[in-house]
Amino acid sequence: MSQPSNSLMEAAGGGMPIREMAAALRHGDFTxxxxxxxxxxxxxxxxxxxxxxxxxxxxxxxxxxxxDSELSAGADRGPFHxxxxxxxxxxxxxxxxxxxQSLHRLDHLAESDSAVTARLRARGAVIIGKVATYEFAxxxxxxxxxxxxxxxxxxxxxDPGGSSSGSGAAVAAGLVRVAFGTDTGGxxxxxxxxxxxxxxxxxxxSISDAGVFPLSPSLDTCGPLAxxxxxxxxxxxxxxxxxxxxxxxxIIGSHRxxxxxxxxxxxxxxxxxxxxxxxxxLNSESREAILAAIEIxxxxxxxxxxxxxxxxxxxxxxxxxxLLSEAFALHRDLIASDFRKYGTTLRQRLPIGAFIxxxxxxxxxxxxxxLTDKVDSIFENQDALITTNALxxxxxxxxxxxxxxxxxxxRTIPYNLTGHPALAVPTGLASDGLPLSLxxxxxxxxxxxxxRVGRTLEQVLGFDRWHSPSSQFERA
Amino acid sequence: xxxxVGAIEGRNVEQRxxxxxxxxxxxxxQEFRRALEDLENMRVETSKALAIDGSKSADFESTEGExx
Numbered sequence: 001m002s003q004p005s006n007s008l009m010e011a012a013g014g015g016m017p018i019r020e021m022a023a024a025l026r027h028g029d030f031t032x033x034x035x036x037x038x039x040x041x042x043x044x045x046x047x048x049x050x051x052x053x054x055x056x057x058x059x060x061x062x063x064x065x066x067x068d069s070e071l072s073a074g075a076d077r078g079p080f081h082x083x084x085x086x087x088x089x090x091x092x093x094x095x096x097x098x099x100x101q102s103l104h105r106l107d108h109l110a111e112s113d114s115a116v117t118a119r120l121r122a123r124g125a126v127i128i129g130k131v132a133t134y135e136f137a138x139x140x141x142x143x144x145x146x147x148x149x150x151x152x153x154x155x156x157x158x159d160p161g162g163s164s165s166g167s168g169a170a171v172a173a174g175l176v177r178v179a180f181g182t183d184t185g186g187x188x189x190x191x192x193x194x195x196x197x198x199x200x201x202x203x204x205x206s207i208s209d210a211g212v213f214p215l216s217p218s219l220d221t222c223g224p225l226a227x228x229x230x231x232x233x234x235x236x237x238x239x240x241x242x243x244x245x246x247x248x249x250x251i252i253g254s255h256r257x258x259x260x261x262x263x264x265x266x267x268x269x270x271x272x273x274x275x276x277x278x279x280x281x282l283n284s285e286s287r288e289a290i291l292a293a294i295e296i297x298x299x300x301x302x303x304x305x306x307x308x309x310x311x312x313x314x315x316x317x318x319x320x321x322x323l324l325s326e327a328f329a330l331h332r333d334l335i336a337s338d339f340r341k342y343g344t345t346l347r348q349r350l351p352i353g354a355f356i357x358x359x360x361x362x363x364x365x366x367x368x369x370x371l372t373d374k375v376d377s378i379f380e381n382q383d384a385l386i387t388t389n390a391l392x393x394x395x396x397x398x399x400x401x402x403x404x405x406x407x408x409x410x411r412t413i414p415y416n417l418t419g420h421p422a423l424a425v426p427t428g429l430a431s432d433g434l435p436l437s438l439x440x441x442x443x444x445x446x447x448x449x450x451x452r453v454g455r456t457l458e459q460v461l462g463f464d465r466w467h468s469p470s471s472q473f474e475r476a
Numbered sequence: 477x478x479x480x481v482g483a484i485e486g487r488n489v490e491q492r493x494x495x496x497x498x499x500x501x502x503x504x505x506q507e508f509r510r511a512l513e514d515l516e517n518m519r520v521e522t523s524k525a526l527a528i529d530g531s532k533s534a535d536f537e538s539t540e541g542e543x544x
Contacts, residue, residue: 310525317521324515336497347504352511354496355489363522370529 012038014174032082036064052169056129081124086179092211114211131166153470158394161191168195174471186412189424193390196435204419216326228464263459266301271382283392289427315414321364328353372418385441393434426463
């Protein structure tokens with residue numbers, strides 16, 4: 001049996017960007033089936049330590065063979081054709097369980113694909129498997145759930161962040177270039193930040209959530225975690241709703257979704273949320289890395305200004321009233337029928353929503369509108385906003401009976417509330433060897449500008465070429 | 477003691493939990509009461525922000541051109 005080529009090893013080990021994999025597939029360097037098989041082998045070898053995947057797709061190899069046949073026949077579905085992609089285990093994939101990491105859902109079998117799954121298939125992507133989450137995307141990685149909690153590939157004694165924990169871990173471990181997650185309060189940007197990868201929470205409702213188990217429908221957003229800005233951009237455009245309003249297309253401009261993201265911020269007006277950089281909870285290394293990133297952007301011709309955002313505690317209180325009330329409404333029947341089947345954390349969190357009344361929710365929605373207006377007003381004079389993401393590096397893994405930290409170490413939920421697109425990108429490695437990050441926020445439907453800022457930082461910082469110790473070890 | 481907990485103001489927490497099918501042991505109930513205190517803080521924070529916002533908030537401004 002012949003040895004796998006170097007390019008196949010690089011592609012299956014997460015070291016080759018999607019665009020290059022697409023070119024290699026068309027050049028005949030390797031086939032989609034070989035790529036899928038090598039990816040599955042890597043998952044089998046790495047996953048017992050990282051626990052990123054909860055299941056591999058039984059039809060992955062057959063899907064890859066079909067992708068090869070189509071390419072051979074001249075039916076080219078674009079850059080994702082033949083590329084393995086993973087999905088958080090809240091997305092339906094026909095024939096696979098959508099467990100949501102809950103004992104309540106072990107017997108659930110999806111009869112059809114989620115909208116994202118279907119769009120990825122239409123683009124020729126090979127669904128390689130389902131990746132870990134916290135219970136119902138709302139719990140914590142405690143030991144009382146069906147699957148082991150994912151671990152951070154940078155340090156296996158650290159949490160990868162959540163709730164798209166497996167998505168962040170899978171990308172950082174080099175098992176896939178793109179894994180889709182969901183983000184209700186930061187569940188894409190938190191694991192992206194802690195795992196040293198890119199995480200895009202797009203504009204609210206820009207990606208269909210049909211066939212995705214909800215947590216809080218008015219805050220939930222689907223989006224990609226990816227190894228590079230370009231991979232994230234391609235993934236977003238592959239699944240984005242096409243039926244957006246005309247004025248939104250005008251904001252996005254004339255580029256096409258498959259265009260490479262330029263490292264170009266010359267003349268771009270970038271506001272820096274100074275009061276968030278002064279947050280007492282922000283780790284000093286995180287702050288220094290963000291300030292250094294701002295200097296990179298200034299050096300590339302961006303016009304940097306100082307802006308003040310409303311207090312984080314206001315965003316957080318408002319968002320949590322909405323989140324807790326919506327989550328309770330969704331789980332009310334299951335709570336009544338089998339409460340003890342939930343893990344420890346959700347047994348505490350879900351019933352809180354029963355104590356939130358209509359007046360509370362109405363107040364929260366009123367405030368939500370005002371806060372959205374305030375963030376919108378920033379973009380009257382700015383093209384993008386830089387703010388904090390994770391306050392520090394990845395926290396310790398939870399012990400089975402671990403105590404839940406009091407303060408959520410992220411500053412992500414404001415943009416679930418306001419619906420603005422927000423991109424988490426790495427800024428460097430801290431003295432403990434773990435990734436740091438920042439957040440780039442854009443106008444509604446202007447993911448493109450956030451990606452341009454991210455790409456400019458990526459070109460200088462080179463985070464698309466970082467390899468976590470787990471992925472390096474496996475390739476050595 | 478009555479507890480101000482949103483829709484069930486004036487009724488007790490255990491009764492509301494029973495209505496929704498939740499039964500806690502003592503330790504769980506203690507932890508849950510702390511969560512309800514957090515909830516009350518969220519209400520206060522939201523009401524306070526709405527009150528301030530009635531007349532254009534003072535906690536927000538954009539200062540063009542300053543160097544962070």
